[in-house]
Amino acid sequence: MAERLIELKSIKKSFGRVYALGGVDLYVDMGEVVGLIGDNGAGKSTLIKILAGVIKPTSGEIIIRGEAVSHWSAARSREAGIETVFQDRALAVQQSIVRNIFMGREIRNRLGFLKVRTELREAERLMREIGFTSRVFSPHSIVGQLSGGERQGVAIARAIYNQSDLIILDEPTTALSLTETAKVFHFVRQARASGRSILFIGHNIHHVFDIADRFVVLDRGKVALTASRTEVKSAEQLINFMEEVAHPDRGGKRISQAEAVG
Amino acid sequence: MTELAEGTGTAKPAAMPVTTTAALERHPDQQPLRRFVLSNRPALGSLAVFVLMMLIFVAANPHVFGEWNIYSSVMTTLPVVLFALVPLVFIVTSGEIDLSFPATMGFAAWMFALVVRAGYDPFIGIAAAALTGMAVGFFVGTLVVYANLSSLIATLGMNFMVRGFILIVTEGKSIALVTLNQSLAYKIFSSELLGVPVQMFWGLAFVIFSAFLYNRHRFGAQVHIVGDNPDAAQEMGIDVKRVRVKAFVFSGLGAALAGVFSTMINFTWWPTAGDGYLLPVLASVFVGGTAPWGGVGTIIGSAIGGLTVSFIQTGVVAAGLTGFYVQFFNGLIIILSLLGHRWNQARYR
DSSP states (O other): OOEEEEEEEEEEEETTTTEEEEEEEEETTTTTTTEEETTTOOOOHHHHHHTTTSSSOOOEEEEETTTOOOOOHHHHHHHHTEEEOOOOTTOOTTSSHHHHTTOOOBBBBBBBBOOOHHHHHHHHHHHHHOOOSSSOTTTTSSGSOOOOOHHHHHHHHHHGGGGSSSSEEEEETTTTTHHHHHHHHHHHHHHHHTEEEEEEEEOOOHHHHOOEEEEEEEEEEEEEEEEEEOOOOHHHHHHHHHHHHHHHHHOOOOOOOHHHHH | HHHHHHHHHHHHHHHHHHHHHHHHHOOOOOOOOHHHHHHTTHHHHHHHHHHHHHHHHHHHHHHHHHHHHHHHEEEEHHHHHHHHHHHHHHHHHOOOOOOOOOHHHHHHHHHHHHHHHHHHHHHHHHHHHHHHHHHHHHHHHHHHHTTTTTEEEEEEEEHHHHHHHHHHHHTTTOOTTTGGGOOOHHHHHHSSTTTEETTHHHHHHHHHHHHHHHHHHHHHHHHHHHOHHHHHHHTTTOOHHHHHHHHHHHHHHHHHHHHHHHHHHTTTOOTTTTTTGGHHHHHHHHTOOOOOOOOOOOOHHHHHHHHHHHHHHHHHHHHHGGGGGHHHHHHHHHHHHHHHHHSSSSOOO
């Protein structure tokens, strides 16, 4: 059996009286692509923000490589080898590509001064690695000048630096063109091939179905389904399941409405 | 030396994927001169404004501007402006503002004056002032950042409060430091070297050091990111609040040094010390090309802004106009500079 990389145990999160997550269990194994799907407001973003250390859970346990963590924070999450490509990409748009790639993890000497050349070289290497090169921009270019897909490239380059073990992609294909989406997919397959784990969050179930080894369906703050690739026949089956979960009584209602009209 | 060795060492692996590397290197951003101009646009703009202004002044009165005196007198007080101004660039870049630095100047210089009057060596006084300034900066920064107050209003309030405290305790009395000019500290920090006021060298050194801190240090990089996108900074594990408090501490240190230099020039500490610097220093930051919305700025440019603002008064009077024109020209330069920078700088947010 594959080694368990991260495990979340009965994670709860409430904002005031509203429960965003009501006890979620989730794990990701080494080298596994997990597709996290669910409707708007299902708690996907809250869950990954907890994993990324950006928000703190109300209760529950986070276990990394078999060890429960305490004082979980964004900095700790990154130290533990978890990188997140946020939905809004979390870029500083007035800064250069290099500065964004090394955001919060600057390469520096003992006095804290930046090793500018090393950063530049590493940035070029990362950009080449994910096929993110162009004549239109260089590592010195300002992120604000880039297109949406190119900005996604910066966020992904940042995520693969430092040999991270788990990369969380939150809605990475939203607002991307077809070729750009294909690039993201290519990247996910490449990352899995190199032994990394991916947590892929998506609206588009066809996208998630194509790429994930295992699916986790979240519904109103709870896990409604966990299924491996072999257990699910088609994307349609997943969609139907989600429809059912979201509207358990709809089938019956429709009939009764039809009867009323008839 | 090690940097150089590293640079040559990478030439081999980089040469393998020929096409992509070539494409990267061909990009205009990679050409040194072009990159220098692009990344220093606001500073070069400020320099252009300064040179243009000086040309007009010189044309108006070549005689006065041919004398060394006028430059020497500007260079006596300019360092005071520089010490207060440079840390302010960090604060503005981080997305905050500090209007409390004049009171911090007065407060820290007060400590300096008390220590010196008590008979201790001025070096100890300088250390005491520096620590006081950093402590005040830490207090103001903590208040603004952790209580989540508007820095514009909170630091204005702190400026009044600290100044008020000074006035209450001293009852408005100044402190004369008659023994100061025999001390070693005075020779090092406030005499003349090659006909130039020696504090100018300290001011310049501070500007250069700060420029490295701003552009080439982790602190500066994080200040940029925090001012640019605080949410992203937080998501990437940067302690946004801590970075901002650090900027305030740095501002306190700068203000303290400014206060000490100003006291050393005058041999006297006044309870109002620093008051007159609020508006000229603030204006200089923006005249120099630091963006008011945070995330981008320039230390060198803002230092040139300080130079420009310092020369306005001298220049206007020397050009044969009465003192009544000074304020008008101050305003004119500020507005023209802002227009220039707006045109010169692309805004991405």
